[in-house]
Amino acid sequence: MKKYEFWFVVGSQFLYGPEVLDTVAKRAEEMAAELSSKLPYPLVYKVTAKTNEEITSVMKAANFDDSCAGVITWCHTFSPSKMWINGLDLLQKPYCHLATQYNMEIPNEEIDMDFMNLNQAAHGDREHGFISARLRKPRKVIAGYWKEESVQKRLGDWMRTAVGAAFSRELRVMRFGDNMREVAVTEGDKVEVQIKLGWQVNTWPVGKLVEIMDAVTDKEIDDLMDVYRASYDFATDDIETVRYQAREEIAMKKMMDAEGCSAFSNTFQDLYGMKQLPGLASQHLMAQGYGYGGEGDWKVSAMTAIMKRMGKDGNGASAFMEDYTYNLVPGAKYSLGAHMLEVCPSVAAEKPRIEVHPLGIGDREDPARLVFEGKEGDAIVVSLVDMGGRLRLICQDIHCVKPILPMPNLPVARVMWQAMPDLETGIECWITAGGAHHTVLSYDVSAEQMKDWAAIMGIEFVHITKDTTVESLEKELFLNDIAWKLR
Numbered sequence: 001m002k003k004y005e006f007w008f009v010v011g012s013q014f015l016y017g018p019e020v021l022d023t024v025a026k027r028a029e030e031m032a033a034e035l036s037s038k039l040p041y042p043l044v045y046k047v048t049a050k051t052n053e054e055i056t057s058v059m060k061a062a063n064f065d066d067s068c069a070g071v072i073t074w075c076h077t078f079s080p081s082k083m084w085i086n087g088l089d090l091l092q093k094p095y096c097h098l099a100t101q102y103n104m105e106i107p108n109e110e111i112d113m114d115f116m117n118l119n120q121a122a123h124g125d126r127e128h129g130f131i132s133a134r135l136r137k138p139r140k141v142i143a144g145y146w147k148e149e150s151v152q153k154r155l156g157d158w159m160r161t162a163v164g165a166a167f168s169r170e171l172r173v174m175r176f177g178d179n180m181r182e183v184a185v186t187e188g189d190k191v192e193v194q195i196k197l198g199w200q201v202n203t204w205p206v207g208k209l210v211e212i213m214d215a216v217t218d219k220e221i222d223d224l225m226d227v228y229r230a231s232y233d234f235a236t237d238d239i240e241t242v243r244y245q246a247r248e249e250i251a252m253k254k255m256m257d258a259e260g261c262s263a264f265s266n267t268f269q270d271l272y273g274m275k276q277l278p279g280l281a282s283q284h285l286m287a288q289g290y291g292y293g294g295e296g297d298w299k300v301s302a303m304t305a306i307m308k309r310m311g312k313d314g315n316g317a318s319a320f321m322e323d324y325t326y327n328l329v330p331g332a333k334y335s336l337g338a339h340m341l342e343v344c345p346s347v348a349a350e351k352p353r354i355e356v357h358p359l360g361i362g363d364r365e366d367p368a369r370l371v372f373e374g375k376e377g378d379a380i381v382v383s384l385v386d387m388g389g390r391l392r393l394i395c396q397d398i399h400c401v402k403p404i405l406p407m408p409n410l411p412v413a414r415v416m417w418q419a420m421p422d423l424e425t426g427i428e429c430w431i432t433a434g435g436a437h438h439t440v441l442s443y444d445v446s447a448e449q450m451k452d453w454a455a456i457m458g459i460e461f462v463h464i465t466k467d468t469t470v471e472s473l474e475k476e477l478f479l480n481d482i483a484w485k486l487r
């Protein structure tokens with residue numbers, strides 16, 4: 001995986017003399033070093049900026065440096081912000097303003113005017129914030145003491161989000177076959193997503209995949225079968241069927257790696273020359289960080305890959321998901337999510353089982369798939385839809401539960417959850433916003449991260465929370481519609 005770092009740019013001015021500037025630089029270096037030991041990516045102190053030229057120069061360098069995933073600024077002292085205009089205007093990398101202070105406490109005896117001049121982030125950060133507001137510069141503002149765990153957590157989450165943005169800008173998606181016939185929500189403008197999100201979405205023939213599948217060796221399949229045995233329980237004697245999934249996985253991975261693709265989609269309507277719809281194959285590719293979308297849904301595939309990259313250790317608990325059916329019993333109202341095969345085992349509560357069952361759809365042989373229950377815990381579901389002229393990212397807070405029924409005859413992985421604010425209102429909000437049946441369900445990417453990601457990419461964001469009402473959402477969507485048309 002590509003290595004990223006973040007740049008720490010500290011604002012000041014010449015007014016206070018060299019001694020103060022030396023102290024600011026020393027402290028900035030100390031802060032960057034300590035924060036680097038706590039954050040998921042290194043924070044590299046770059047400069048105590050005092051002039052228009054210094055700021056312009058560091059921002060241009062940030063744009064040009066592929067390892068720089070974002071810039072974090074802070075004003076230890078006051079830094080007149082007209083000198084930031086050129087640099088901030090040029091900055092193309094994600095930008096976070098950390099409104100913090102070197103010291104935690106106001107020292108009762110020690111405080112005098114010298115102390116005040118050195119430690120004036122409280123008003124330095126306000127001057128600094130104004131110019132970004134004036135420039136309409138998208139940015140994240142995080143306020144709080146830099147050593148406090150909650151501040152570091154938010155800064156770390158923002159870093160992961162910025163890396164998700166960098167990953168998005170380079171993402172390539174491999175499509176095997178087109179979208180499922182007549183389906184609307186999985187369609188979209190591939191030129192628009194490349195302009196806004198950077199995705200290169202292109203198609204490769206299924207026949208080519210079959211050629212590569214045919215060339216996979218027994219040894220390659222044996223090796224992958226060892227990995228399956230180490231990762232999953234075998235609940236089938238039909239080893240040949242499992243081996244066929246391994247063959248599919250190896251071939252898909254070869255094609256994606258050769259083209260630099262991190263996500264793929266396929267469709268049961270185009271399996272020409274394939275004996276099984278990839279089930280276990282797609283699931284185990286997702287477990288390795290590849291994005292996937294069923295029925296040709298390349299948007300959800302790309303979002304799965306991005307959210308995995310934004311999650312813990314660069315491959316978090318995020319899965320391609322589909323709202324399937326409801327339990328509408330008063331007091332026990334839940335959504336049941338699943339797919340015909342392909343749910344990522346990163347969300348499993350237990351060791352997944354490999355099973356072989358018939359599949360009515362697609363007219364092929366019985367495919368092997370992983371079967372498991374999802375974990376309990378707070379999560380989100382996310383859907384990217386093309387509104388025609390703009391992209392909308394919809395995020396809903398959910399709480400996943402241990403499925404309330406064993407469902408012994410359900411031959412697929414399943415997750416059960418409570419939608420916020422409640423099942424009916426949650427459905428009404430989701431449908432009102434135009435959210436898809438396909439989503440990415442994530443346990444470790446937060447709604448705040450998705451909001452920040454949408455802001456970095458410059459797309460609309462809609463969040464359905466425990467406090468959302470249909471009325472408030474309708475109003476928000478109406479106003480958004482006008483606002484986005486004015487942009």
Ligand code: MN
Pocket residue numbers: 294295322339438
């Ligand atoms: Mn589907």
